[in-house]
Amino acid sequence: MAQASIGDSEFDRxxxxxxxxxxxxxxxLSPGWTIMNVANGGYLLALMGRALGDALPHSDPFAVSxxxxxxxxxxxxVVRTVTVRTGRTLSTGQASLFQTAEDGREVERLRVIASYGELxxxxxDVRTAAKPPAIPPLERCVGTDVGPPPPGDFSMLDRLAMRIDPATVGWAVGAPSGQGDMRAWFEFADGRDPDPYSLLLTVDALPPTSFDLGLKGWTPTVELTTHIRSRPAPGPLRVAITTRNLAGGFLEEDAEVWDSADRLVAQSRQLARAPRE
Known part of the structure; x- marks a missing residue:
């Protein structure tokens, strides 16, 4: 099968x-990007990112909340956008996504505010103490088909080629580490290379860290902020996500995304509701 290209792939469609x-x-909204019959938060963020990239004078997402x-x-x-401010190097906009409920009412699903520029x-100049995550080579990592199939709909996984670090996949066989870590190699199943919009999906594409804490079930995102730091090089990405604090029924997930040139290309933090068993 021919490798999909940026602009002509299942993700783009x-x-x-x-x-x-x-x-x-x-x-x-495609049924192919759902988890438990609900559209994935990173997928929605990428779609909203496209709308703002078209509406604003700058094309690349820098900070998206x-x-x-x-x-x-x-x-x-329906996505409705508003231009908040435009400047020489950055522009800021707001967008909301709406769907029509069964009773005919228009319901707002999510609201985004973002700053855009030119990557x-x-x-x-790069000055950093950050280091790429220590993930074993791709061939020594584990596919998402490890262990028994999870209950419910996980259609999005069919569109991704993820290989999870064996040290963070114990939850799949009933032995979570309890550390709240998730690390994996990330690619699209159709071979599409990463770009800034796809990074908005990548930060929210791995299994939730709550699995590694020994919890099961849906972990809905409440808020997600993503920083795009650089245009990613072609090839697989390395993603590391960690949770340090689960309290009051909520947890945070901090993510880093590194490209094939060992550059930190995206960072994110989200607040999510812990699964209710």
């Missing part, structure tokens, strides 16, 4: 938007 009028976009208000389901949706115009 699933996050496609159509301009209806200035600032208003129509979208079709989303509040998830109600679960999004496959089907028609290729950033200086090359």
């Amino acid at each position: 699933g996050t496609a938007i159509t301009l209806r009028e200035p600032g208003v976009y129509d979208a079709q 989303a509040h998830y208000l109600t679960p999004s389901t496959p089907g028609p949706a 290729d115009a950033l200086p090359d």
